[in-house]
Amino acid sequence: MKRFALIGIAGYIAPRHLQAIKDIGGILVAAYDIHDAVGVLDKYFPECKYFNEMERFDRYINALSLQEPIDYLVVCSPNYLHDAHIRFGIKNN
Secondary structure (H helix, E strand, C coil), X not given: XXXXXXXXXXXXXXXXXXXXXXXXCCEEEEEECCCCCHHHHHHHXXXXXXXXXXXXXXXXXXXXXXXXXXXXXEECCCHHHHHHHHHHHHHCC
């Protein structure tokens, strides 16, 4: 079973990605967005850890990488943030 993290959970495109992750039997273990999106997460992955601060999300992902690494990072943030979020993903393997 593949493990996912998602950045940009409160946007209009995120639900499509959440549905796709669910459809393939994946697990969303962590999500980050500066805007509250718990209602969206609860519909698809109620056990997912939600963060509204990048620093806490970063620490959580680092801690997970020592136990069970994330297989995929999904970037659903605005286009101008893609570069920074992709670099975050590369930094965290």
